[in-house]
Amino acid sequence: MTTPALFNAAPTAITAAGPRPRIIGLDLSLTSTGVALPDGTTYRIKTRAVDADNRLVLIRDNIRRALATHRPHLAVVEDLPITANSAGITGMVHGIVRAELADAEVPRALIAAATLKAYAADNGRADKAQMAAAAYLAAGVQFPDDPGGDRCDAWWLRAAGHDWWGTPLFDLPDAQRARLTKAKWPVGVPRLTR
16 A cells, blocks of 8 residues: 655546545544544544543544445545644544555545635634634534534535535635645545446
């Protein structure tokens, strides 16, 4: 298995007559991972500190099931945080999930949190409430019981993947869409087959 190379160009858009790509959004965290499935539904994978390393197994198994069930064409993942402590803890989750994506041959994109916020809310420092408000304004979507904004962030990651692929889910200003050029996109994303 090889890891896909990364670049900043979008693939050719799928024709209007063709199916939408199946894109999954993943906001990875050891305590509460947000997942946006290709059909747009969102959920959290919550873990407890008392479960120690079994937290990683729980996340891995859940992601494995989602990949097998939904067979996404692309996974859009929030990139590692910059702070050393958070990056180390979240890096463990990234390693597990990236291995699952590689095993399932699902290419992945990485988007920094500030880039995602600028894309969604036109503010690289947007808080969770602003991200949720932007989702409501863009598509009428709400995220009850999402105190950390994990489901909302995963939803925006999926939306970013659709924009990059050329199948946007809703209208956004061009300046916000242009922020996605800062993300790391995979080369050779597989085309949809009928």
